[in-house]
Amino acid sequence: MAILTLTIDGEQLSANDDETLLEIARQHDIAIPTLCHLEGLSDVGSCRLCLVEIEGSQKLFPACTTRAQEGMVVRTKTERLQRNRRMIIELLASEGNHQCAVCVVNNHCELQNLAYEVGLTHTRYPYLYPKKRLDASHPDFIIDRNRCVLCTRCVRVCHEVEGAHVWDIAQRGIHCEIISDMDQPWGTSPSCTSCGKCVLVCPTGALIAKGENVAEMEKKTDFLKYIVTARVKREWINTDGEE
Amino acid sequence: MKPRVATVWLGGCSGCHMSFLDMDERLIELAGRMDLVYSPIADVKEFPRDVDVTLVEGAVTNDENEEMAHIIRRNSRFVVSFGDCAVSGNVTALRNGFDKEDVLRRAYVELADVDPQIPRDHPTIAELMAKARPLHEIIPVDAFLHGCPPTADQIWFAVSELLEGRMPAFSPVYLRYG
Ligand code: SF4
Ligand code: SF4
Ligand code: SF4
Ligand code: FES
Numbered sequence: 001m002a003i004l005t006l007t008i009d010g011e012q013l014s015a016n017d018d019e020t021l022l023e024i025a026r027q028h029d030i031a032i033p034t035l036c037h038l039e040g041l042s043d044v045g046s047c048r049l050c051l052v053e054i055e056g057s058q059k060l061f062p063a064c065t066t067r068a069q070e071g072m073v074v075r076t077k078t079e080r081l082q083r084n085r086r087m088i089i090e091l092l093a094s095e096g097n098h099q100c101a102v103c104v105v106n107n108h109c110e111l112q113n114l115a116y117e118v119g120l121t122h123t124r125y126p127y128l129y130p131k132k133r134l135d136a137s138h139p140d141f142i143i144d145r146n147r148c149v150l151c152t153r154c155v156r157v158c159h160e161v162e163g164a165h166v167w168d169i170a171q172r173g174i175h176c177e178i179i180s181d182m183d184q185p186w187g188t189s190p191s192c193t194s195c196g197k198c199v200l201v202c203p204t205g206a207l208i209a210k211g212e213n214v215a216e217m218e219k220k221t222d223f224l225k226y227i228v229t230a231r232v233k234r235e236w237i238n239t240d241g242e243e
Numbered sequence: 244m245k246p247r248v249a250t251v252w253l254g255g256c257s258g259c260h261m262s263f264l265d266m267d268e269r270l271i272e273l274a275g276r277m278d279l280v281y282s283p284i285a286d287v288k289e290f291p292r293d294v295d296v297t298l299v300e301g302a303v304t305n306d307e308n309e310e311m312a313h314i315i316r317r318n319s320r321f322v323v324s325f326g327d328c329a330v331s332g333n334v335t336a337l338r339n340g341f342d343k344e345d346v347l348r349r350a351y352v353e354l355a356d357v358d359p360q361i362p363r364d365h366p367t368i369a370e371l372m373a374k375a376r377p378l379h380e381i382i383p384v385d386a387f388l389h390g391c392p393p394t395a396d397q398i399w400f401a402v403s404e405l406l407e408g409r410m411p412a413f414s415p416v417y418l419r420y421g
Contacts, residue, residue: 097340099333100421101391107421116418121387122330122379129332129339129374146340215421 006072015068022050022063025076032076033085033114036151037064038201040224041160047151049088049114052076060084086118094125095174097132097146103205106215110203111149132177137187140210141199145177148206154178154198161227166192178206197223246295246406249281250325251315253308254335254375255301259326260284262392263298266399276406290314296405298325298388298398302335303381307369316382321405325398327391327420329378334391336375343373386411389420 002017008030015024020043025032036047045065052063055073063076075081092111100106132145155167155178166189170179180186199207200219208217230236252260260283266273280294281287290311297319303309315322327333338346352359362368378384388401388411397417404411411417 093331097336098331099327099337101327101334102337103421112420115420119418121389121418122324122377122384126380127332127336127339127377129336131340 004068004070006068006070006074008074009076017068017070019068020064021052021061021066021068021072021074024068025063030076032063033117034064035110035114035149035203036153038153038157038221038224040221040228041153041156041201044152044156047088047149049085051081051084053078053081082118085114086120089115089118089120090123090125092149093120093123094127095130096149097129102214103147104208104212104214104217105205105219108215108218109205128174130174135180135186136210137185138189138192138194139187140194141186141196142208142210143178143180143186144206144208146206147204148178149204150176150178151203152178153201153203154207157197157201157224161224162193162195162197164191164193164195167198246277247280247291247293248277248402248406249279249290249294249297249315249319250283251281251290251297251299251311252283253299253301253311253329253378254304255326255328256334257283257300258392259298259300259328262326262390262395263398265395267395269395269399273402277402290318292318294319296321296323296402298323298402299329299378300325302328302332302375303372303378304335304375305369305371309372309381312378312381321385322378322382323386323388323401323405324378324384325388326393327389330387330389331420332375332377336377339374343371347371389418391421 003014004017005012005014008025011028013024013028022032022034022037032052033049035049037043037050043064045062048062050063051060053075054061100112134142134144134146136142152169155169158167159165166180167178169176170183171177181189181191186192199209200223201221202219226237250260250263279285280291297315299315299322303312324330328335332339347361351361388397390397400417401411
């Protein structure tokens with residue numbers, strides 16, 4: 001591991017060469033919006049919200065999967081990036097079915113927060129109102145694909161942390177959807193341990209617990225920190241908050 | 244002359260208008276600063292000409308709404324999408340995943356207590372569109388007021404700004420869905 005220096009938004013910073021631009025930015029309180037990234041899970045760079053500019057290249061790079069290099073000059077808040085981020089949120093809004101007023105996670109939703117962050121007053125793209133499947137066959141949980149943004153956090157947490165690998169993505173392009181096992185009702189899945197991790201990491205109202213009412217459900221993702229630290233460092237974080 | 248203001252109720256539940264009335268005593272102040280020239284709460288039959296600001300509640304969900312949207316646009320300087328249904332379709336668009344005929348059958352036949360039949364084929368009955376659409380997909384819209392319904396404070400802020408001739412810039416406090 002080597003130490004290097006780079007510039008983010010005009011600030012000279014030093015970092016380790018195995019750190020991503022997102023990790024470095026967050027250590028220095030430089031805000032970059034993210035959706036598919038979740039600390040404790042592997043990064044896939046799929047939502048493209050964290051795209052940044054790197055001097056010397058016309059291309060944009062996802063901060064969550066790009067490693068720092070010596071002398072890099074990174075910009076995270078240019079007008080072009082802001083425009084792109086708003087466009088991504090508009091596309092997500094128009095290709096799903098989001099009715100916040102009747103959604104279980106209303107006011108506790110990462111998609112909503114991102115929409116506020118990019119100033120989403122309305123969506124310029126025509127709403128597609130696709131027909132999506134809802135599956136309430138699991139005794140404790142529901143997957144409502146109308147609210148799914150295909151971030152794959154559920155896929156990764158179930159595979160990487162729980163080790164059950166219930167979720168996958170089926171189909172291509174606009175028809176992509178999250179499926180359980182061999183595309184069977186979740187309640188019949190022989191591999192699901194009913195641990196509920198997927199529900200907790202889902203950023204939207206797509207995975208929810210049964211019995212929650214409109215605007216009632218708040219997701220907590222800090223459980224990941226305990227599991228990952230225990231696994232990687234072989235030490236347990238004291239649950240009183242002291243490490 | 245005081246600014247001429249209209250409010251219109253398209254495919255919505257009237258909740259946005261209820262929230263408008265929730266401005267309580269501020270309505271008295273508003274009444275002094277504007278003329279309400281058309282509204283479900285005023286007995287005016289035809290949408291008038293030369294309106295300065297029109298607040299539109301609800302999605303565009305039938306052919307009557309669509310015709311009205313064009314009349315509004317022709318006769319208003321500022322058109323405001325008033326509430327989430329106008330902005331994104333919201334609850335009115337919950338039906339969009341289903342076939343129009345299935346929706347009508349469900350509402351007027353399967354759930355009817357008496358005389359189940361789909362009302363249609365009469366000039367006074369509006370024809371449901373295949374899908375409910377947000378207002379800005381039908382006509383150009385100048386400002387967007389969110390919420391289901393928008394709170395009285397949001398409406399007060401937006402209307403006050405518009406009456407001063409300013410475009411309401413929605414800070415995160417006022418930009419909220421649901
Ligand atoms: S998932 Fe989020 S954005 Fe979608 S309807 Fe629910 S609260 Fe709104
Ligand atoms: S409840 Fe646990 S095991 Fe079941 S799908 Fe979700 S993460 Fe996987
Ligand atoms: S169900 Fe939730 S966690 Fe899974 S891909 Fe969809 S939005 Fe992401
Ligand atoms: S957070 Fe980096 S691409 Fe999604």
